[in-house]
Amino acid sequence: MGNQQVARDYYGILGVEQGADAAELKRAYRRLARELHPDVNPDPAAQERFAEISTAYEVLTDPEKRRIVDLGGDPLDNGRGGGGGAGDPFSAFGFGDIMDAFFGGAGGGRGRGPRSRVQPGADALIRMQLTLEECATGVQRELTVDTAVLCDQCGGNGCAPGTSPQGCPTCGGRGEVQSVQRSFLGQVVTSRPCPECRGLGEIIPDPCRQCAGDGRVRARRSVGVRIPAGVADGMRVRLAGQGEVGSGGGPAGDLYVEVEEIPHEVFQREGADLHVRLPLPMTAAALGATLPLPMLDGTTEDLHIEPGTQSGTLRTLRAKGMPRLRSTGRIDGQGDLVVHVEVTVPTKLDKEQTDLLRQLAKLRGEEQPDLAQKNGHGLFGRLFRQ
16 A cells, blocks of 8 residues: 555645536636736746646546546556555446446446547636726727747647647557456456557557647737727636647647726716715805816816716716626617715915905804704704703
8 A cells, every 4th residue: 555646635735625516617717817927927837837726627628537536547547546455355447447347337348448649628717907987988909919829830639740630549449448357247348548659549659849740839919809898807808729739749728818897086987887985065065056067088078067066966967977888899879977965164364365264154144053943853953842
């Protein structure tokens, strides 16, 4: 038992339970990729971790590889898996092999066959910062992304120029090897992925020097993206087939561009509505005024202030907010612009201003505010009557 090898915990690497479905695996991978992708985190340790989670995701989304993991093995460990040592009665074959032999597995006459070297690529994520104005109008940009791309030396087959894959001499191209073992159950014919070709049925005797036989290399490239008007923070735009190329030159995943909206210094956004605070001098609030209110698009809109407007009054300008982005990507209507009026009271007055205000207070009978209001209708009138 001292030579026992422990299989990698692919579920633990992604932080999911063993019974996680495809959607949970994808969510976990994307969550980690947002933190660890080389475009986001240049730390070498993060890049190693990103490669680790990418491998775990690839393994757990492959049904055959996941089956090996669930049986306690490691599909990337040259078929050695995580079995026991020489003293283990199951050391020469896995429990899954025994079950295959009794219930229709390879040992029972049904071969799995070689698996494809070509595997689909993973999705990629990149973030783009946009101002509120850009979210309102939409933008078109060229992004620089760092992803796995098809190797231009071998075209994805992983072979050096002028060479090609050859059938595996160990398994004869079947991708699996069989053996007869004796156990307490009797004689059992077992089948397992070929350790020489790792279940592919072929080997590459002369790997491509550029990609080391993987069929893909990492490279920086430019990708054009159009962000529609009305997007908001956290929304994503999907670019199909612009993600990571799969191993063996497999089809690329998708590239997701996630919007990071930069907070505006004047307007606050709530969905498609915009909110703005309007400090209003008390004289304008008392007398009324018409003010040119700047809009997000650089134009102005006349805002009419009625005489006697109170602090906290809300004025709504219909269809002066953000474009509404529908699920189809079309713009359908605009949100509103909500103006929050805040009446400001002067904190410093010169003598002339003080005298004028005193005269106004005298004319209005407000030299000494009456909180009780003798008729009992004031805010504190009920307390004064007690």
